[in-house]
Amino acid sequence: MTKHRCDWCTGDALYEAYHDTEWGKPVYDDATMFEFLILETFQAGLSWVTILRKRENFRAAFDLFDYKKIAEYNPQKIEALLENNGIVRNKLKVKATVTNAQAFMQVQKEFGSFSDYIWGFVNNKPLKNTVNNYKEAPANTPISDALSKDLKKRGFKFVGSTVIYAHMQATGMVNDHEVNCFRYNEV
Template sequence: MKKHKCGWCVGDALYEAYHDQEWGTPVYDDETLFEFLILETFQAGLSWITILRKRNNFFDAFDQFDYKKIANYNEDKKAELLQNAGIIRNKLKINATITNANLFIDIQNEFGSFSDYIWAFVDNKPIKNKVQDYKDAPANTELSDTISKALKKRGFKFVGSTVIYAFMQAIGMVNDHEIDCFRYNEV
């Protein structure tokens, strides 16, 4: 018997694999949190499948999402990234990634880890929503507004409320799997 999946991923093998193995699974390690933060900021204004298809290219271009290296990128590295056809070549988003890497490290220094900081917004416990149809899931919430404002106040870029809500979904802070999706009770 075929397992029911959230409607947004059905029909594309890459989307389905991401849905089945990653999306909505709580993430607590800083390396993966930073990866998703990068990917979500690059996704702003684009479709998620576009980013997923370029994910390996981002991984290679951005030194395996090593935020300590990214924080020290210079003008030569920025120019190299702008020439890389395998990623989204948006100068503002590339600059934002470097800025965000430095601020990510600042949060680690202040809170012990970025994970401790971000998960404190939900008292370290995922919010389990009751989405019947993925089309009814919100694009943002009061909580994503709050987190967005907190990050922007610290200087983060490309972290609007919609980007942050997508980040929260990706890292499992919110479970927006459809209630009859096989992953709903797994994550």
């Protein structure tokens, strides 16, 4: 018997694997939080599956998403990234990755961890929505609006409310699996 998945991922093996093992699973470690934040910022204006297909290229190009290394990138490294056709070569997004790594570490200094900071916006507990069809899920919420605003105030770039809500979904801060999806109660 086939497991029912959220309709947005069906028909693509990579998408289904991501859905089945990662999407919506609560994330509490800073390294994974940073990886998803960077991937979501690159996704802005593109489809998620495009980013997912380039994920390993991003991982290699950005030193396994080591935010301490990324925060130190110099203009030569940025230029090299802009010549890497394995990633999305958007100058503003590449520069934002460096800025976001620096801001990420500032948040860590202030709150002890980025995870503690970001999970505070949902009272440290995943929100569980009742989504019957993925098309009914919101693109943003008052919480993602507030988080986006706060991140921007802290110097983060490409963190609009829609990007942040997608980040919240990906990292399990909100469960937007369809109610008949096998992952709905698992996460």
